Amino acid sequence: xxxxxxxxxxxxxxxxxxxxxxxxxxxxxxxxxxxxxxxxxxxxxxxxxxxxxxxxxxxxxxxxxxxxxxxxxxxxxxxxxxxxxxxxxxxxxxxxxxxxxxxxxxxxxxxxxxxxxxxxxxxxxxxxxxxxxxxxxxxxxxxxxxxxxxxxxxxxxxxxxxxxxxxxxxxxxxxxxxxxxxxxxxxxxxxxxxxxxxxxxxxxxxxxxxxxxxxxxxxxxxxxxxxxxxxx
Amino acid sequence: xxxxxxxxxxxxxxxxxxxxxxxxxxxxxxxxxxxxxxxxxxxxxxxxxxxxxxxxxxxxxxxxxxxxxxxxxxxxxxxxxxxxxxxxxxxxxxxxxxxxxxxxxxxxxxxxxxxxxxxxxxxxxxxxxxxxxxxxxxxxxxxxxxxxxxxxxxxxxxxxxxxxxxxxxxxxxxxxxxxxxxxxxxxxxxxxxxxxxxxxxxxxxxxxxxxxxxxxxxxxxxxxxxxxxxxx
DNA sequence: ACCTGAACACCGTTCAAGT
DNA sequence: ACCTGAACACCGTTCAAGT
Numbered sequence: 001x002x003x004x005x006x007x008x009x010x011x012x013x014x015x016x017x018x019x020x021x022x023x024x025x026x027x028x029x030x031x032x033x034x035x036x037x038x039x040x041x042x043x044x045x046x047x048x049x050x051x052x053x054x055x056x057x058x059x060x061x062x063x064x065x066x067x068x069x070x071x072x073x074x075x076x077x078x079x080x081x082x083x084x085x086x087x088x089x090x091x092x093x094x095x096x097x098x099x100x101x102x103x104x105x106x107x108x109x110x111x112x113x114x115x116x117x118x119x120x121x122x123x124x125x126x127x128x129x130x131x132x133x134x135x136x137x138x139x140x141x142x143x144x145x146x147x148x149x150x151x152x153x154x155x156x157x158x159x160x161x162x163x164x165x166x167x168x169x170x171x172x173x174x175x176x177x178x179x180x181x182x183x184x185x186x187x188x189x190x191x192x193x194x195x196x197x198x199x200x201x202x203x204x205x206x207x208x209x210x211x212x213x214x215x216x217x218x219x220x221x222x223x224x225x226x227x228x229x230x231x232x
Numbered sequence: 233x234x235x236x237x238x239x240x241x242x243x244x245x246x247x248x249x250x251x252x253x254x255x256x257x258x259x260x261x262x263x264x265x266x267x268x269x270x271x272x273x274x275x276x277x278x279x280x281x282x283x284x285x286x287x288x289x290x291x292x293x294x295x296x297x298x299x300x301x302x303x304x305x306x307x308x309x310x311x312x313x314x315x316x317x318x319x320x321x322x323x324x325x326x327x328x329x330x331x332x333x334x335x336x337x338x339x340x341x342x343x344x345x346x347x348x349x350x351x352x353x354x355x356x357x358x359x360x361x362x363x364x365x366x367x368x369x370x371x372x373x374x375x376x377x378x379x380x381x382x383x384x385x386x387x388x389x390x391x392x393x394x395x396x397x398x399x400x401x402x403x404x405x406x407x408x409x410x411x412x413x414x415x416x417x418x419x420x421x422x423x424x425x426x427x428x429x430x431x432x433x434x435x436x437x438x439x440x441x442x443x444x445x446x447x448x449x450x451x452x453x454x455x456x457x458x459x460x461x462x463x464x
Numbered sequence: 465a466c467c468t469g470a471a472c473a474c475c476g477t478t479c480a481a482g483t
Numbered sequence: 484a485c486c487t488g489a490a491c492a493c494c495g496t497t498c499a500a501g502t
Contacts, residue, residue: 032485032486050361055475055476055477056474064487065488066488067477067478067487067488071485072485075477076477127409128356128360128405128408130409132409132439140430140438141430141433144436157438158436158441158447160454161433162447162451163454163455165402166401166403166405166406168402169398169401169402169405170401170403171394171398173359173360174401176360177359177361177362177364197369197370198370198372198373200373200376200380201372201393204376204390204393205390206376206394209394215390222391222392222455222459223395223455225457226454226456287494288493288495297468299467299469299496299497300466302496303465303466308496
């Protein structure tokens, strides 16, 4: 809302010449900028999780006073939004739109998306509370083009898109929750050992799942079969 | 870990006789208990969201000192865990396991699950960070039995289960994010009006979606077709 | 067994002021 | 245009103590 730089890139970034005194600033560009704040926020989130990010800690990491941050950023929520979207940037090379092998394109796009989030587990717990940023929208756009080229009718496109999207979201969240509750100080995963209260899922070993990547891609296969019935 | 009541029900709950002085305690049972704390936490979360729950506010709501809470719960994380699981309790009547109409059983179970979460939107943003509680496991157990009765082979059961589960998780999260970012003070949903940067999804009206219930059940239909191919 | 107030070590953000 | 320190109104939790 206020008159702040926002998308406008700072013009006076210069990489060399100013040696930051050690312990004062970490490294890199000494000029405070939105980009630098976001990059530091991602580092802190990677290292300490959602609850480990504080404005004071962030200020320390970029080597400024706390309140300097507020010139570049609206508030802490804003930092979360920016960090989330920055992590979801699509870094692939191929152009979307080529018609051959739509299925490969869809699978590749969704697996990259999932891998990106798993690399930054905090992003998963942030996503449900934040709006869709530009990088997410771009990924949806690519997915949409691949499905179109697969012959999905315009009337069915949104259903197919949301269904795939939902699947990836859910799979990523589930995966991350399991990893987390195993590793960190969270409450133990209950009923990993038999208790008799959930006979069917105990028999099937649902909670002893360990091939998450395989489960993801096999489920995705079945899902795609439902969306675009194979005609052999 | 410490020697605290936990699952043990307090024996001296009595409903009548003690009129709480108005403004001192809200209403209901004046004895502090784990159940009462959780119930108040759910009310506060419903009213003020995840960030609106504080231990001091919770103590006020149950009419006790802050530190009294810590006899019954370990810490704030514990309160979150308990509130989440309490909201996901399955309150349906029918027994699982009857063989006829597995598809109806699956759909009904998943829609109830989704509706429960949407009734308490904070539960969705909590879920990715918490372990699976007993009520979630019970829902998985029911789903698992329905799929077995549908003829899903034991070897494919986990894939089918996780796929459906992921779909519901993702659909619920997506739905809640959209509702949220429309209503509250969150950043506006970007690109709801055409910008030209995402031509395909703008043409399809992906972000102008408003029939979420319909999208959910139609997508679920397609998904079930993929999991259990119809044999007419 | 259950509850308490005081105190500690933090938070995010407003404000008035500096350059 | 950009940065700052001091101050405000909060947090969750430890501790030693009460009944």
